[in-house]
Amino acid sequence: xxxxxxxxxxxxxxxxxxxxxxxxxxxxxxxxxxxxxxxxxxxxxxxxxxxxxxxxxxxxxxxxxxxxxxxxxxxxxxxxxxxxxxxxxxxxxxxxxxxxxxxxxxxxxxxxxxxxxxxxxxxxxxxxxxxxxxxxxxxxxxxxxxxxxxxxxxxxxxxxxxxxxxxxxxxxxxxxxxxxxxxxxxxxxxxxxxxxxxxxxxxxxxxxxxxxxxxxxxxxxxxxxxxxxxxxxxxxxxxxxxxxxxxxxxxxxxxxxxxxxxxxxxxxxxxxxxxxxxxxxxxxxxxxxxxxxxxxxxxxxxxxx
Numbered sequence: 001x002x003x004x005x006x007x008x009x010x011x012x013x014x015x016x017x018x019x020x021x022x023x024x025x026x027x028x029x030x031x032x033x034x035x036x037x038x039x040x041x042x043x044x045x046x047x048x049x050x051x052x053x054x055x056x057x058x059x060x061x062x063x064x065x066x067x068x069x070x071x072x073x074x075x076x077x078x079x080x081x082x083x084x085x086x087x088x089x090x091x092x093x094x095x096x097x098x099x100x101x102x103x104x105x106x107x108x109x110x111x112x113x114x115x116x117x118x119x120x121x122x123x124x125x126x127x128x129x130x131x132x133x134x135x136x137x138x139x140x141x142x143x144x145x146x147x148x149x150x151x152x153x154x155x156x157x158x159x160x161x162x163x164x165x166x167x168x169x170x171x172x173x174x175x176x177x178x179x180x181x182x183x184x185x186x187x188x189x190x191x192x193x194x195x196x197x198x199x200x201x202x203x204x205x206x207x208x209x210x211x212x213x214x215x216x217x218x219x220x221x222x223x224x225x226x227x228x229x230x231x232x233x234x235x236x237x238x239x240x241x242x243x244x245x246x247x248x249x250x251x252x253x254x255x256x257x258x259x260x261x262x263x264x265x266x267x268x269x270x271x272x273x274x275x276x277x278x279x280x281x282x283x284x285x286x287x288x289x290x291x292x293x294x295x296x297x298x299x300x301x302x303x304x305x
Contacts, residue, residue: 001026003084013064014085021057026086028061028076030096032068033084037075061085125171125188130164132194133173137161140210141196141203142178148190155179158197159186162211165256168263174217174255176209183214185255185294216255216293223250223257224284228267230275237280247284258294261301269300 001022002014014022024047031038044054058076062069067081095101098116136143140160147157161175165185172185197203211217225241225248227234241248252260260266266281267274268289279299289295 001086003087006083006085010064010085021060022086024057025061025064026088028058029065029068029085030088030093032076032078033082033088034093034097036078038069039075121169123170123189125191129191129194130171130188132196133161133164133188133191136196137163140205142205142209143194144197145194146192147186148192157186160205160209162214163217164188165259167259174214176205176214178209183217183255214255217253219254220251221254221257221288221292222285223252223261223266223288224248225250225264225266225281226284228275228279228282229272231280240280254292255294257289257292258297261298265299267300268295268298269302274300 002011004011006014014025017025024043027046028038028043031042038058040051040054040058043049043057044051047054062071062076065083065085067079068083068085069076069079071077097114098118100113132143140162142158142160144156144158146154148154158178159173159175160178161173163174165172165174167185171188173188173191174183174185176182177184177186207213226246227237231237237243250260261268261283264281265278266283267279268283268286270286272282283289283298286301289298289301295301
């Protein structure tokens with residue numbers, strides 16, 4: 001959380017503060033950096049605190065980073081000499097800017113967010129079903145449910161879930177499927193009547209059904225992504241991905257590889273045949289998908305075997 005590029009004395013001063021104080025100071029810094037100013041009222045509203053406490057936090061931030069801001073018209077305003085006290089994760093920053101929930105818990109009134117747009121999901125899992133799955137993950141036990149499979153239609157299943165997975169389109173449960181005897185992803189919105197097994201011995205997860213036994217989940221593969229050979233302006237693609245060379249190497253769980261390649265629209269064909277504007281990347285080492293079960297989701301991929 002603390003910026004390790006700061007002078008040691010400054011880092012030590014921050015380490016003396018409580019976790020709650022650090023969260024409030026991080027929020028103050030976020031407002032300065034990304035909105036250009038911060039007011040006492042915003043800190044008070046966000047954390048549901050007294051006026052005097054908000055004043056103390058702002059004074060403390062100024063004391064720790066006097067060159068980061070200046071006081072103008074009842075606001076602390078961003079200064080060009082700004083150097084962050086904290087490391088800010090880009091995902092959290094974007095969540096904070098768009099929903100107001102990325103930097104710290106929101107306890108008081110809503111605060112202003114940046115105008116934004118993003119694609120919405122077509123559906124979300126039912127809360128009762130999601131809760132049943134997450135309880136089973138935490139308690140390490142099996143569930144019985146009805147599942148609507150695309151390939152096999154409606155079936156009764158017994159599963160032992162160990163994680164939830166966001167494919168970028170749908171939420172899944174990563175689980176051992178007792179009917180099929182292997183680990184697979186089951187779409188949460190296709191589940192119905194999710195219940196813990198009543199027989200305690202039957203409900204208890206066996207060693208072979210737990211996450212440690214999920215080989216594909218625990219195995220990583222390295223994806224070598226390059227600008228698509230058919231794209232005329234490859235430097236623009238490199239800028240998109242902050243590529244330092246001609247290839248971007250990303251390590252992912254083998255169980256997630258197909259989802260990532262589909263979401264990123266990576267051409268995985270043998271000869272880069274998906275030569276359309278939306279395919280800006282090409283998988284240079286498509287052989288890594290040979291033993292990846294959901295490689296069928298990767299655009300253009302055909303198992304040569």
